[in-house]
Structures are given as C-alpha cells and as structure tokens.
Amino acid sequence: MKNILIGNHKVIKHLSITGWAKINTCVLVAAALCSTVVSAASEEDSRESHFGVLHVYGTLTESACRLNMASADQSVNLGNTATADLKNVGDHSVLVPVPLYLHDCLRTSSSQYIENNNVAWSAHQPAVSFTFTGIGEPTNPQLARAEGVKGIGLRIKDAQRNNVILGQTGKPVLLSPGDDVILYYVTAERTRGELQAGSFSANINFRLNYE
Known part of the structure; x- marks a missing residue:
C-alpha cells in the first residue's frame, strides 16, 4: 500500500488485495453484529407488545347464618322401643335430641312476627325458622311415615x-350473633291401626328460612 502526502494529510492511493479482504471482513462482521442486535431488539419488542387484561368482578354480600355441614346431613338413632310402651294412640318413645348448629350469624334485626297476640322482634338478633318435609303417615299426616313397620309415625318437636x-x-327462633344451636327432637309415636314390630327408617328433609 502506498500513501501520497497532501499537506499534512495522508491519502490512501492503493490497497493490496489482502488489505481489501481485511476491510471487507471487518465490514461483514460489523454488519452481522448489527443484524443480531436489531433482530434481538425486534424480538424483544415483539414479546413486550403482547399484553392482556383480566376483567375480574364479583359481588360482596352480607351472609346470614351458615348451617354446619354435620347438622345438614346426620343420622338419628331412636334406639329400641318396646311395643308395650306404645299401647295407645299418641304414646311415644323417648325424645331423641337433634341439634342444628349455625355459624357466622350476623348481628342484624329480625322481622316481626306475632305469637299469642304478642309481637316478637329484635333489633340485634337475627331470626330463623325451619320447615320439615317428608312422606306423611297415612293416618296422621303430621307425622313422617316409618318404613318397615306399622302403627307408628315419627314426630318432630321443637x-x-x-x-x-x-x-x-x-x-321463628331468635339467634345469638355469631354461633348458635337450635334444638329439635324426634320420637316414634303410636298411630291408629295394627302395631307391627320391626326395623324402621325414614328420610326427613328440612329447610332453613331467614326471617
């Protein structure tokens, strides 16, 4: 390679083939690096441009009492009852308690209801009532039918x-805010007709009503 001096500057007059090859190689390497950087930046921009939105919604409500799951589905054993104890219509076996546990009862006012001409109401206690349903006893629809025997039905008492x-x-029953328990009883009661001994069973449903 030869240089020509013009003033205080050197001007390249001639480059050898080897020199040009080195320059071309540098240019190609620089171009490749730039292409890589641009490609990486492009991919990064492409990834960052994919956005989304979650539309979350719901409702916050005041809960009333919550029925304990063990109370909602339970078995009641009336034990053994002798036919000698159920001689007359209306005779019944021992009362077996059935507790219904309620949780997280709000401190709120209850509706008014009238009993024996007296108005019952509370500004701080919620009230609930229960409705029991099932297959009625043919001779006394107030009782639940006892499958497997004759002459008895199942009575529920508060x-x-x-x-x-x-x-x-x-x-309706007034509840204490927080946790409370409502007690009912189940008993076998003598009905009209033939009394036939044996094992018996019945399914009695109940519904919790907020007053």
Whole structure:
C-alpha cells in the first residue's frame, strides 16, 4: 500500500488485495453484529407488545347464618322401643335430641312476627325458622311415615317440646350473633291401626328460612 502526502494529510492511493479482504471482513462482521442486535431488539419488542387484561368482578354480600355441614346431613338413632310402651294412640318413645348448629350469624334485626297476640322482634338478633318435609303417615299426616313397620309415625318437636307439623314452617327462633344451636327432637309415636314390630327408617328433609 502506498500513501501520497497532501499537506499534512495522508491519502490512501492503493490497497493490496489482502488489505481489501481485511476491510471487507471487518465490514461483514460489523454488519452481522448489527443484524443480531436489531433482530434481538425486534424480538424483544415483539414479546413486550403482547399484553392482556383480566376483567375480574364479583359481588360482596352480607351472609346470614351458615348451617354446619354435620347438622345438614346426620343420622338419628331412636334406639329400641318396646311395643308395650306404645299401647295407645299418641304414646311415644323417648325424645331423641337433634341439634342444628349455625355459624357466622350476623348481628342484624329480625322481622316481626306475632305469637299469642304478642309481637316478637329484635333489633340485634337475627331470626330463623325451619320447615320439615317428608312422606306423611297415612293416618296422621303430621307425622313422617316409618318404613318397615306399622302403627307408628315419627314426630318432630321443637326445643319447648311443641309439636312441629310436617310440611309447615315452624315458629321463628331468635339467634345469638355469631354461633348458635337450635334444638329439635324426634320420637316414634303410636298411630291408629295394627302395631307391627320391626326395623324402621325414614328420610326427613328440612329447610332453613331467614326471617
């Protein structure tokens, strides 16, 4: 390679083939690096440009009482009852308690209801009632039918030992805020007709009503 001096500057007059090859190689390497950087930047921009939105919605409501799951599905064993204890219509076996546990009851006012001309109401206690349903006993529809025997039906009573009529909404009960328990009883009661011994069973459904 030869240089020509013009003033204080050197001007390249001639490059050898080897020199040109080195320059071309540098240019190609630089171009490749630039292409890689541009490609990486392009991919990064492409990834960052894919955005999305989650539309989340719901409703926050005030909950009333929550029925304990063990109370919602339970078995009640009335034990053994002798036919000698059920001689007359209306005779019944031992009352077996059935507790219904309620949780997370709100401190809220209850609706007014009238019992014996007295208005019952609370500004701080919620009230609930229960409705029991099932297949009625043919001779006394207030009782649930006992499958497998004759001459008896199943009676439900509330905490005060009052009769609960099958299919009718019971008397409202005031609850303590937080957790509470409502007590009912089940008993086998003598009905009209032949008394036939044996094992018996029945399914009695109930519904919790907020007053």
